Amino acid sequence: MKSLPVHSGSGDPRIGARLRNLRRRNHMTVEQLAAGADLSKGFVSRVERDLTSPSVDALVRLCRVLRVEVGDVFTAESDVDVVRLAEAPLVRLGGEGIREQLVTPSGNRSLQLIRATIAPGGRSEDELYSMDCRHEALHVIAGRFSLITPDRRFELEAGDTVSFPGSEPHGWVNPGETEAVVLWAMAT
Structure with a gap:
């Protein structure tokens, strides 16, 4: 995990x-x-x-x-914070051909958004993984993206969103010939 x-x-x-x-x-x-x-x-x-x-x-x-x-x-999380993409910290959760930025405040534990840019052919590790969160969602901003679970492979395009329990083992790949941009949301 x-x-x-x-x-x-x-x-x-x-x-x-x-x-x-x-x-x-x-x-x-x-x-x-x-x-x-x-x-x-x-x-x-x-x-x-x-x-x-x-x-x-x-x-x-x-x-x-x-x-x-x-x-x-x-x-209490009543404060309003703005995270500028140019200033968002880079994070590394694994995989090849991916650049990930944390676009929510780094101290926020209840909701985290990660904006990822994935090169053509970019992929997660071979072994499926899960995240330490209750819910996870993925929104494709641009390009094509495949989400892989033990039972299925979801082929997603720009505008598509998929959500699943954080405990669900998954992996991913950019099957397209162009860069994919996705937004991962993780909520506890």
Whole structure:
């Protein structure tokens, strides 16, 4: 089984923005959250703007009012990230004649997209493999692409998408005479 190309993040949890988003999802004002947590409005405002960090006690009280676990504040994925293709890191999951780039944030474990360019005749290893994810999908952007499972061979063209469990053993090949461009999606 191959591992997903995940790298640890910067360590900056930016909990203020996450708390603000949770407050807004609960249709609460800063005043309501502060009153419910027995904190000052100014303090909650500074926490939401990441100008100050709450104590453990204050964070627990805020989370109690917001009806979330404290850990959810640190693992929330409410941030918006842009990954430019020119800056996307190269990854190497194996195979010949393939160039792979991780086009989602490298710390995102729940969803990863890999854009791959496969030369004519490019192929996976001889042995079928599976990925360490719950679901996998493949979308062909350009060219032709064959996905091989133990029971079938799927011949795909530009615009085609196939999805399957991440545990499904598979391999691939570009059977065409031109470059293929595909987008792999892996979700946990």
